[in-house]
Amino acid sequence: MRMRWLAAGLAGIAAAMGLALPATGAMLALQDDQLPNLTGAALDQRLDLLASTGTKVTRVDVIWRWVAPTRPAEPTDPGDPAYDWSRYDQMITGLVARDITPMLSYYWTPVWASRSGTPNAAPRVADAAAFAAAIARRYNGTWPKGTGGTLPLVTRIEIWNEPNIATFWYPQCRRQGSQYVLDSARQYSALVAAAYPMVKTVNPGAIVAGGVTGPVGGSVCTGADSSVGTITFAEEMVRQRVPIDAWSMHLYPIGPPLKAYFVPSWRTLPQITRLVDRLKPGAPIYVTETGYHTSYNRYHRYFVTEAQQAAWLDDTMQAANRYPRVKVVMWFNLQDNPFWTGGLLRRDLSQKPAWSRFVARVAGITRPATWAP
Numbered sequence: 001m002r003m004r005w006l007a008a009g010l011a012g013i014a015a016a017m018g019l020a021l022p023a024t025g026a027m028l029a030l031q032d033d034q035l036p037n038l039t040g041a042a043l044d045q046r047l048d049l050l051a052s053t054g055t056k057v058t059r060v061d062v063i064w065r066w067v068a069p070t071r072p073a074e075p076t077d078p079g080d081p082a083y084d085w086s087r088y089d090q091m092i093t094g095l096v097a098r099d100i101t102p103m104l105s106y107y108w109t110p111v112w113a114s115r116s117g118t119p120n121a122a123p124r125v126a127d128a129a130a131f132a133a134a135i136a137r138r139y140n141g142t143w144p145k146g147t148g149g150t151l152p153l154v155t156r157i158e159i160w161n162e163p164n165i166a167t168f169w170y171p172q173c174r175r176q177g178s179q180y181v182l183d184s185a186r187q188y189s190a191l192v193a194a195a196y197p198m199v200k201t202v203n204p205g206a207i208v209a210g211g212v213t214g215p216v217g218g219s220v221c222t223g224a225d226s227s228v229g230t231i232t233f234a235e236e237m238v239r240q241r242v243p244i245d246a247w248s249m250h251l252y253p254i255g256p257p258l259k260a261y262f263v264p265s266w267r268t269l270p271q272i273t274r275l276v277d278r279l280k281p282g283a284p285i286y287v288t289e290t291g292y293h294t295s296y297n298r299y300h301r302y303f304v305t306e307a308q309q310a311a312w313l314d315d316t317m318q319a320a321n322r323y324p325r326v327k328v329v330m331w332f333n334l335q336d337n338p339f340w341t342g343g344l345l346r347r348d349l350s351q352k353p354a355w356s357r358f359v360a361r362v363a364g365i366t367r368p369a370t371w372a373p
Helices: 002-017 040-051 086-097 125-138 184-202 230-239 269-279 306-320 353-363
Strands: 027-031 057-063 101-107 156-159 173-176 179-182 207-213 246-251 285-290 326-332
Touching: 027 353, 040 086, 057 086, 057 326, 086 101, 101 125, 101 285, 125 156, 125 184, 156 184, 156 285, 179 184, 184 207, 184 230, 207 230, 207 285, 230 269, 246 269, 269 285, 306 326, 306 353
Parallel strands: 027 057, 027 326, 057 101, 101 156, 156 207, 207 246, 246 285, 285 326
Antiparallel strands: 173 179
16 A cells, blocks of 8 residues: 555656656546648648647547438448548548557537437437448558548547437437436447447457447436436446447546545446446446536536646546546647636646646556557
């Protein structure tokens, strides 16, 4: 126990002094949610900014309705003329050129792929699974690039984003008689079950991550827009025997990372892993969003000071490293915006204290060879 305290203390001192930390445990990584909004020179400049943090892994939101505004005739063929991959070809090529490994997560349903046509509408399973196959095929390392050569190989693909929250998947519950019953987990399970073999067929080495659950505790189906708890969602996936290679989830603890006790949090992670083991024994855990906000905003009423955010970034990695199954911890986000204030940078691009803490810590983490771009 004393040695653990000593190691933690030395790590904190090293981070504060900007020294390299020993390579151990989970990889710390960073997402920039502004990347999909940019093209051309602006995108290249933003990629340079992301690379300046030293991150070796990032998560990319593939906005399905932007790539496929109209229904493709051959949806599993990324060369179908209905598809527009231009921004993502530039983005993924640019990330790999900067030695950053991209993880791809797709969502936002096109108008043609659901009954309601809204971005958060639950997609028709066949359409959403076919798009996963198109992504996997385009970025399997063999797809020709217009300027010569091939597009990069991407080996980690998440199926959707926070399908247990109505913001990204609607409806969560459906009416059955006079009551509402859980529906999103069952429908999502069908999507993963359909997408998994299609991805593997065209990109055999891809790691398919399922779950991608938002930070929801309990489940009460009182309406179509109810949110579903992480445990409940995972239990339904177990019942449906969904195939996955990795479990992905989001953690936003209310309180210090080492002390927060609600589900989901770092301390309650074993409850999740026990369920994951029933899907795939020993499957790695990807925490593809985490962080702390430094002011009140639309999505998070709980916030901390900038100094706390920096300190708790270190504590987050201490918490993650208690669990060898956790392979990556993705800090969200690079920069604040009006709806999200958990960035390492303020809205004016000035650095918060967490910026230097992140840079120091990520510099001491060695990316495993299996994650290299």
